[in-house]
Amino acid sequence: MTTPISPVASDGAASRVRPGPTAIALVLVLGSIMVALDQTVVNVAVHRLSQDFAASLAAVQWVITGYSLALGAVIPVTAWAAGRFGAKRLYLVAIALFGTGSLLAGTAWNIESLIAFRVLQGLGGGMVMPLAMTILLRAAPPGRLGRLMSMLGLAILVGPLAGPLLGGRLVDEVSWRWMFLLNVPIVVLVELLGLRVFPRDEPAADRRLDVPGLLLLSPGLAALIYGVTAGGERGDVTSPGVLGPLLAGGALVAGFVARTLTSRHPLIEPRLFRRRPVAAAGAVLALFATGYxxxxxxLPLYFQVVRGETATAAGLLAAPLALASGTSMQISGRLIDRIGPRAIVTAAAITASCGFVLFAVQLSADASYWGLCGALVLVGLGGGSTMMPTMTAAGAGAPRDLAAAVSTAVNLVSTTVAAVGTAAASVLLTAAISARVPAAGDDGLRAFHALPPDARAAAAPTLADAFQHTYVWAVVLTALAVVPALFLPRRDEFLRGAESTQPDTRPGGEPCQTTESRSAT
Known part of the structure; x- marks a missing residue:
């Protein structure tokens, strides 16, 4: 009697030791941590960079916003590139590009060069998270999607937690340059592990890039962010140098939307947003991520500027928020299969908004750190249970062959509005400081550095009021996110959608988006 050969055995020894989805998720987490870390690590260095480069807050803010804007600019092309070149190959290229930008940022000689190298970082980092979601959505077996996505969400825990702590320590004790140079050995490790554990995929040679759409969307987003930032720096949104970019950016984005609705090969598939889970998730992310x-x-600026803390102390004081965020993310990721995203995200958005209210009402020049940290715990609990469960709901609500398109769309929304939120925070804070501290004029934080120590101490209560006033917009936006959260899938809808993300059993495991599959959506 002949013993049948199993498919696993016939694939040879390599197939018998093929890494499982947990190993894949862990490598993806390591890569995503770097990107998340670099979104927060610079926050505690804003004060030092402003001093070292003699730059205004509006200029230094571009070290953060330029990075975030580059993230958003490259995300639209990710779905096409993943199909054209393969998700594994593109992920490793993106990590290498991020590492190159990190190395160069660590050697920056002025604020302009630092901004330029941060943009290069962002061009690589922008592809990391959507590609990680794509790889994981395709590797996740039924019933484990929420848990594996919560593992990927560890980056959101480690980034905000380690970013301020590590950045503050390096700024105070070593040099801000090492905030970027430390990425280099991690990049090498991710490259080696990724080559070994990521499943092989086959590129889809027939995928076409919507070049006109790309040329409309990316410059449009850049112009809008520039207009918002320039308006805050000049204190006048009606000047030609501000109004022009705002109008041009709005026109380009509107042109992109019009083209997307008529193109045979759109850069972002508009049919995705006809699906309620994707549309609701996009709305939640747009509102919540802007404020959060x-x-x-x-946060770190308040502790450093108003309270006079070091960068390290500012990072430590922000740790309760990050710890609560990561803890709640892991819990909500495991509960989402039992409760469903609608209940979890709705309660989480309410919790975060209440936390922002409690933090804002306490904000003063001598507020209790215990009270402030308690409010930050609520903010973190709400934030951790909002972001990743919302993205998971969107991914589970689309067919498996649209995994790359869904992850690209939700990451584009999240990253873009995060850049808008950072720019808006800088704009509002600079305007609030200038209005309350006449000596600062229109220079905001840079002029405050030039004040004598006694004058800075005397201005602390007024500055605290400026921060308190700025936090109001975070309260409003996170509260508004409750409305679209009510349209996220219930438990039964979520579980039915998750069944469409079962792993592909074909050799290579990289499904192609066909015309028929797009029409079916």
Missing amino acids: FGSMLL
């Missing part, structure tokens, strides 16, 4: 990530710029 924009406030990340304000």
Whole structure:
């Protein structure tokens, strides 16, 4: 009697030791941590960079916003590039580009060169998270999607937690340059592990790039962010140098939307947003991420500028928020299969908004750190249970062959509005400081550095009021996110959608998006 040969055995020894989805997720987490870390690590260095380069807050803010804007600019092309070149290959290229930008940023000689190298970082980093989601959505077996996505969400824990702590320590004790140079050995490790554990995929040679759409969307987003930032720096949104970019950016984005609705090969598939889970998730992310990530710029500045703390101390004081965020993310990722995203995200958005309210009402020049940290715990609990469960709901609500398109769309929304939020926070804070501290004029934070120590101490209560006023917008935006959260899938809808993300059993495991599959959506 002949014993049948199993498919696993016939694939040879390499197939018998093929890494499972957990190993894949862990490598993806390591790569995503770097990108998340570099979105927060610079926040505690804004004060030092402003001093070292004699730059205004509006200029230094571009070290953060330029990075975030580059993230958003490259995300639209990720879905096409993943199909054209393969998700594994593109992920490793993106990590290498990020590492190159990190190395160059660590050697920057002025604020302009630092901004330029941060943009290069962002061009690589922008592809990392959507590609990681794509790889994981395709590797996740039924019933484990929420848990594996929560593992990927560890980057959101480690980034905000380690970013301020590590950045503060390096700024105070070593040099801000090592905030970027430390990425280099991690990049090498991710490259080696990724080559070994990521499943092989086959590129889809027939995928076409919507070049006109790309040329409309990326410059449009850049112009809008520039207009918002320039308006805050000049204190006048009606000047030609501000109004022009705003109008041009709006026109380009509107042109992109019009083209997307008529193109045979759109850069971002518009049919995705006809699916309620994707549309609701996009709305939640647009509102919540603007307020949540924009406030990340304000927190370390408050502790350093108003309270006179070091960068290390500012990072430590922000740790409760990050720890609560990561803890709640892991819990919510495991509960999403039992409760469903609608209940979890709705409660989480309410919790975060209440945390922002409690933090803002306490904000003063001598507020209790215990009270402030308690409010930050609520913000973190809400934030951790909002972001990744929302992205998971969107991914589970689309067919498996649209995994790259869904992850690209939700990451584009999240990254773009995070850049808008950071720019808006800088604009509002600079305007609030200038209005309350006449000696600062229109220079905001840079002029405050030039004040004598006694004058800075005397201005602390007024500055605290400026920060308190700026935090109001975070309260409003996170509260508004509750409305679209009510349209996320219930538990039964979520579980039915998750069944469409079962792993592909074909050799190579990289499904192609066909015309028929697009029409079916």
